[in-house]
Amino acid sequence: MYDTILLPTDGSEATTDAAAHAFSHAERYDATIHVLSVVELSSGLGTAGRDEEKLDRRKRERTATAEQLVEEHAPEGVDATVAVEFGSPTRVITEYATEIGADLAVMSTRARGGAGRVIFGSVTEQVIQPGDTPVLAVQR
Structure with missing residues (x-):
């Protein structure tokens, strides 16, 4: 049923x-x-003349965290790859899902209601709405 x-x-x-x-x-x-881990490019990291050292450090940190997640949770025999990308999380996730031909995306979400939900939204919710990839949202 699911390949990717x-x-x-x-x-x-x-x-x-x-x-x-x-x-x-x-x-x-x-x-x-x-x-997939996405390093969001915020104003703190600038656009022109980004601090390459900061970006490299963030990428190394995110790679290590993702690799640890695989080490701790991947059952023997399950093929897993790790990728770290830069950009808007919603855009990067939806594009990456399309690129790899994902049959399913599994994402965490926090139960947030009222003004918090309106103001902050949810990356998971934003991926679900326009995406072609089915999403399993795991509520925390």
Whole structure:
């Protein structure tokens, strides 16, 4: 049913819950899992003349966190790859899902209501709305 599963991670504890589901599905369906971490380019990292050292450090940190997630949760025999990309999380996740032909994305979400939801939204919700990839949202 699933051949390629995408697991976006921001390194949070909520992602750990989503990882358990993602790796369980990967094992059950003999699917490859892609763990994707997105380094959001904010004004603190600038656009022109970005501080390459800061970007490199953030990429190394995100890579280590994603690799640790694989080490701790991937059952033996499950193929997993790690990628770190730069940009807007919603855009990067949806484009990456299309690029790899993901059959399923497994994402964490926090239960947020009222003004918090309106103001901040949710990357998971933003990926679900326009995307062609089915999303399993794991609520924390």
